[in-house]
Every structure is written in C-alpha cells, then in structure tokens.
Amino acid sequence: MGDSAHGTENLRVVNLKQLSELLGLSQTTISRALNGYPEVNAQTRLRVLKAVQETGYRPNRAARRLATGKAGSIGLIMPIASEQSADIHFAEFQRGLADECLAHEFHFVIMPSQPDEEEQAIRGLVSSGSVDAYYLAYMRERDSRIAMAKSLPTPFIVHGRSLGLAEDYPYVDVDNERAFREATEFLLDLGHRRFALINGPADLDFAIRRRMGIEQALATRGLTLEDHAVSNTLMTDASGYRQMARILDSDVRPTAVLCASTVLALGAVRAISQAGKVLGRDISLIAHDDDLMLLKPENFIVPLTTTGSSLRDAGRRIAERLIAAVADPDAPALLGELWTADLIVRASTGPAPT
Amino acid sequence: MGDSAHGTENLRVVNLKQLSELLGLSQTTISRALNGYPEVNAQTRLRVLKAVQETGYRPNRAARRLATGKAGSIGLIMPIASEQSADIHFAEFQRGLADECLAHEFHFVIMPSQPDEEEQAIRGLVSSGSVDAYYLAYMRERDSRIAMAKSLPTPFIVHGRSLGLAEDYPYVDVDNERAFREATEFLLDLGHRRFALINGPADLDFAIRRRMGIEQALATRGLTLEDHAVSNTLMTDASGYRQMARILDSDVRPTAVLCASTVLALGAVRAISQAGKVLGRDISLIAHDDDLMLLKPENFIVPLTTTGSSLRDAGRRIAERLIAAVADPDAPALLGELWTADLIVRASTGPAPT
DNA sequence: TCTTTCCCTCAAAGCGCTTTGAAAGCCTTT
C-alpha cells in the first residue's frame, strides 16, 4: 500500500523495558528523564527524549495509574433515559470540559447510565479507579447522590445544586431563582399579569428553582403561578411547540411566557407565529439561553429576550476545579460558586397588550 | 448529617487483597468466582458475591487492564476547533455509542483535540493503552489517519469514508452520494433546474460526496452546479440563515436548495420566510436529517422533505462492531458497511415555479 | 593518597489484578 509518509513506522507499541534496553539505560532513569526530575544528566535526558520521539513511546496509562494512583482523567455520567435523546445542553457543557482537559492532558471517561442506576454508575467509575475526579449533574431535590459522593474519597463537583440539602458540597451553579425572578419582574414592569412557564423536567433542581423565582416575583404583586400554567417537558423543539400551542389555547391566555431553553423557545415561537400572533406584541417571551452556538437568540426572527449564562464556561470551570483538586488533594476545598445570569432584553418582550 | 439510608457506608474502597483476608480465601479463588470460572464451589461463590455486595468491591480497572490487556473502553477524539462549538451531530452519535456501551459494561474515553493534532491524540490514546478500540470520524479526503490507524495494532472503525483511498479499512457510512443524487433527481423531476447547496465544511468527505451526488444527477440532464451555488459552513442555525439569504439575493435565484443538515435548514427556512417566500412553492428545499430528537423535520412549519439516516444508529452499530472486535480479535474483520438514506417527501418540495 | 561530597544511575519493591501450575482434600475404584 505504499510507505507511510511519516517517520514513525512502528507496528509495535513499545514499553519502558524495551526502551531501556534500546538505550542501555535503566527504566528508572528513563522514567525520571521523562517526568522532569532534576537528577538526570542533560545529555541523557536529550537521548531519552529523542528515543521517545522515534519510537513513539507513551507510558502505559493503566500502569501509571497503578503506580501513582492518578489516572489523568475525570468522569461523568451520561444520563440515558430511553425516551430522551442526545442533549445539546450536555454536549455544550462537555465542550467546556474538553477545552480545559486538553490544556492539562486529561481525558474524560463517560459512563452512560439509566437515571435510576446513576448511583451504581458513579460507584463503578470511582471504586474501579477509572477516574481521579468526577462531576454530578441533573440534580434533583434532596438528591441522594450528594451524600454518596461525600462518603467516597474521590473529589467531585456538583453542577447545579440540590434543594433541601445543606450546601456543604462543592458546586458550580447558575442562580436560576434570581434569573427567573428578575425576568419576571421585568415582565411585571411591562404590565404583564398572566404568566406561563415552559419548564424542563419537573424533578430537576434547576426547573424547580426557576419556577420558584417566578413565584417569588409574582408574590410581591399578589399574583400566583397556577399549576396549569406550568409545563414540564424535555428540552426539545417539539415540546416547546406543543406547550406553547396549549398555552395559546387556554381560556385566559397568558401574555407572558418564560421558557427554560432556547431550544424550547424555538418550538414555542413557531406555535406563536402559526397562531397568527406577533411575538413581543401579542405575547412576550423570555427564554433562558445556555449560549448554544447552534441556536443564538439574537438570530430568531424576533430576537429573543433572554437570561443568559454560558454552559460551556461552566464546563470549563468545573474541569478546572476538578483538575486542581486532583493535582493538590490537600488544597482547601472551596465550596459553592453561584453565577449570575444576565437579563438581555431584545425584541420578544414588550408591553402587555391591553 | 444523619446516617446514610444505604447499606453501604464504606469510605474505603476495598481491594482484592482486603477482600481475600476478610473471607479467608485466596485472591485467586475470589477472582475466579467473580469472573465466572467453573472450578469454584457454588457455596463459595455465593459467599464471595455476598461479600462483594456488602463491601462494594469493584476490581480496579487499571490493574485489570494491566493483567488482561483489556481496558473495557473505546476511545474517541472530540474535535475542538476553537471557532466551532458543541456539535449536536457529535452528541447524537455519542448517544448511540452510549446505548451500546451500557449494554456491555464498556465506557468510553474522550480525548479532545485540535484538528491538526488528531493523529497525535489517537497515538496517545492507543499507545498509552487507554482504550481497546476507537473510532475515527470527520474524515477528509485522502485522510492520513487511516494509514496510521492501520499501522497500529488496535482495532478501529471509521465513521464515514475517505475519498481517494482504497476502501480496505473497516467503516460504517451513509451513502451520501446516492442520497443527494436521488434527492436531486426528485427535484429535477419536479422541474427544477437551478440548484444550490448549503453544505458542511468543504474538506470533509461527506460534504464532498454530497456535492458529487448532486453533480451526478445534474450531469445526466446536462446541468452543472456552479461553485457560487455551493457554500461550506459550520452546521449552525446562523450559517444556514446567512447562506440562504445569500442565495435568495443572487441574480439568477435557484429554485431548489439542498441542505446538509436540519440545523442548517432551520436558519435557511427562516431566511426564506423572512424574504416573504413560501417554502415548497417559491422555493423547494431538501435537508439531510440525522434524526436529531432536538429538531424534527416534520415539525417545521412547512414539514421538510429529507434524506434521512439515524446518526444514533450509526453510533450504536459502530460501538457494536468495536466491542465485538475487542471481544474476539481473531474474528474475520468485516469491512465497509454502506447505509442507504431514505428520501422522505414532505411539504418543502414542490413543482418548480414557472 | 585517602576521604568526603555530589551527581548520576540502578536494582528492586509495589500498585491490584489475572492466570498458570501445583497441591490438598475427598471420593471411587481395584
């Protein structure tokens, strides 16, 4: 098939022993040379580095893990409810994780899991020593995973929080409550009085907090958010459409709708225009924007007013903290980190129709 | 803090030695009991299983890897061009991978990499023994990664193919050429004569083949696809919008547009309606649909005619083949697998306007 | 010249598992 264009034409994957024989050096010296220990002659180190280049030698990760206790990887559980599909939010987060991992020569290990087997999956990942640290996401109320994680010796960070539990665990979260409270206040100031919420799955912490935020803002004006004005669904275009259609169909039609994701908003907006209504005039909408490159709120036909916070940045930050915790296990554990989402006003919000 | 609700309250992660001391059995026997060897007394095996339950013991994966040579994981490179973001297509594929991995107790290891360092990244993953097998994607023309992969002893599968190379490597691909040829023929039969293509990145194999498919169909009617009628961009909503706007603006406006993804179509459709044109009447559009749950072609205001093929199924199939190759390295290596995309006619296509 | 010091290199142990080859125990069979 022709020779490779590359210098390295080695079928065999070399190991340290072979390399040491090749160089006439002990395995110790080579290991030291590669790991930057000072007690190696500069000449020798150069020889070693050259040989590594030529042979394509890479330390076996499993062996290194066994010897050092460090795997150079962080773990995550990929939630796999059979009805739900690839989640762009998960992907965007992963992208941030990847950015940071790349910079530190970490990789990440993904363990798919059914929602009801997540604890098992974490245990598996951790006690099998596959990862040095891991992150927990898709938190529910009083989530039992947190207690479990704390009982395990491996560092972890929660993405999000868990209502009903003391916040004595490391986390990175967006202040969803505040974001939706402020968004609601903004709409109240525009004169809106009838609200609806197209929310994520009902059991997830972020969904609960978003609802709470709205309710708090409404309460200050003596208003309430009725159950039938709230829907909990998967974050897909189709769900957004369906829920908005339902809202538009209701007896006392809400004039202001909050939406847990731009993906949901996509369908919601479609329903609105199909009903012949004008977004920002007949009905106002604010969506939470996770800064998905795929779908920018400013590119909607009527640019969307949003509460914005970058999921990718969150991924990056979580990887950063995780990797730091692995590098220095004795470092003082910093705990919660609450990010503020920005309310960005665009054209999808306007005065309440009279 | 309260006691855990769970039976397992072990901070320490136990290992085989501790377990053997606990049970008064040798490590050998326990290992055999757990790995299903026949020469273990049924009673003894029960005792072992019970102890494993209670202690939460999991074999250390690194140690097992070292002893057996199998890591129980498959690897993938996550492309990280700084300008590009989380790719929903990558996520959807991953989801299929996950389904299959879960069934076989595999996990997958993701190594993020800049596009120009992918070969390095693969080498790293493979020669460090982090994975038992891996998959290659985002193939380019005459992609050098294939030769490299073949020179390495680790099983791999290519998702897609690489033009200009003999197809003597294992792959799973959709027949993009045929899909777009047939889609074009369908449009030709509707009377369309001026075509445009909103394509993926120009260097990717699938993008090249899709263009070829169109050109083939056009050639049979003595037509050609001009360079300026083709655009190559990232697969985002915003790109789709921009490109369609450009198309609508051109002197001799095309009446039929093919689109490499429903994500691109999303923006494209917006541009069309914003221009006051009616999809399926003033302009016809066919998009390739990777079966993203996020975005269903049948849910567009004007349901989209598509060429469809499930990315998730591809992921599942690739994991299946990879895992099989790991389980039995001597099995006859089956090579290419070419899937056919289905043309599904909906409302976004109609007779060419006269 | 002999000792001390420093620099460089090495042999060996150990990380936690699987697996080979041997041995112990218990029945059958002769």
Add this chain to the structure above:
DNA sequence: AAAGGCTTTCAAAGCGCTTTGAGGGAAAGA
C-alpha cells in the same frame, strides 16, 4: 489399604509503570 481421579483452593509470577534506597564514579577537600 493403596492408587487413581475429581473438585476445589492456593502460592507465585507477571502486566508496565513509579519510587525508594543504595551504589558507583568523578570531582573536591584533607
């Protein structure tokens, strides 16, 4: 009662690396 055949268990080696503690050689000091 001894020999042979099962079944069940075990000790030890080895996977490829890092790391400890020690040793050899050269330069410096006595």
